[in-house]
Amino acid sequence: MEAVDIIATLGLQPGGTCGYTVNTFVAPFEVAPDESRSARPGGAALYFLVTPDHPVRLHAIASDQIYHYYAGEPLQVLLLADGNAKETLVGPDLVAGMRPQLEIPGRTYHTAHTTGRWTLLGTTSWPAVAAGEADIADPAELATQYPQAASLIDRYAGDAAARPWPT
Numbered sequence: 001m002e003a004v005d006i007i008a009t010l011g012l013q014p015g016g017t018c019g020y021t022v023n024t025f026v027a028p029f030e031v032a033p034d035e036s037r038s039a040r041p042g043g044a045a046l047y048f049l050v051t052p053d054h055p056v057r058l059h060a061i062a063s064d065q066i067y068h069y070y071a072g073e074p075l076q077v078l079l080l081a082d083g084n085a086k087e088t089l090v091g092p093d094l095v096a097g098m099r100p101q102l103e104i105p106g107r108t109y110h111t112a113h114t115t116g117r118w119t120l121l122g123t124t125s126w127p128a129v130a131a132g133e134a135d136i137a138d139p140a141e142l143a144t145q146y147p148q149a150a151s152l153i154d155r156y157a158g159d160a161a162a163r164p165w166p167t
Contacts, residue, residue: 003051003118010047017134019054021046024122031127037062044128050075050119056112058137058157065125069100073116078149078156080142081108085149090121109137111156 006012007020015021027042047070050056056077067090069075074091090112091098104110139157143150 003049006049006118006120010049012047012049014054015048017057017059017136018048018123019050019056021048026128033062033127037133038130040130041128043124043126045122045124047120047122050112050114050121051117052114055114055156056110058109058111058139058142058153060107060109060135060137061125061129061133062106063125063127063129064106065104065123067102067104068122068124069098070120070122072119073114074098075112075119075121076115077102077110077112078152079104079108079110080146080149080153081105083146085146085152087152089115091115091119109135109142113156 001009010022012020012022023044023046025043025045027044029042030039031042032039048056056075067075067077069090069092074089074093077088077090079086079088088102089096089098090100090102092100139153143153146153
């Protein structure tokens, strides 16, 4: 399959932070995670498709989430939290050290790109993310907070900046 076929088959739409997305589950109950955030569903799941032209934007959300690999090439991910930077591959080659799931703790800045034509994944978050809660990062600011990862941040941000965001 090509990316256009996956987009049509799954009904994906341009996403705010993660290429093309579609919600697949929203918990039927609400929680109020803390006094600074409004009530929202207890959890949510979605599909997302990352292509070379539509990577995962550098962002953070307050909720914990897990990426789930489904198909395509591995996803190269950069995680920035608590002064540490980590690059990892989400994908099917267990022998090479890849894993089909990746936990991303809440408030972790992250960005990612496919290592090939496309990567199909899912993500679950708990509690669900409310509209407008994604904190889109300024790569220059994060590079000063994570000087050991400045070149990685520049590379990922440059990859994303060179491509138009889907509308």
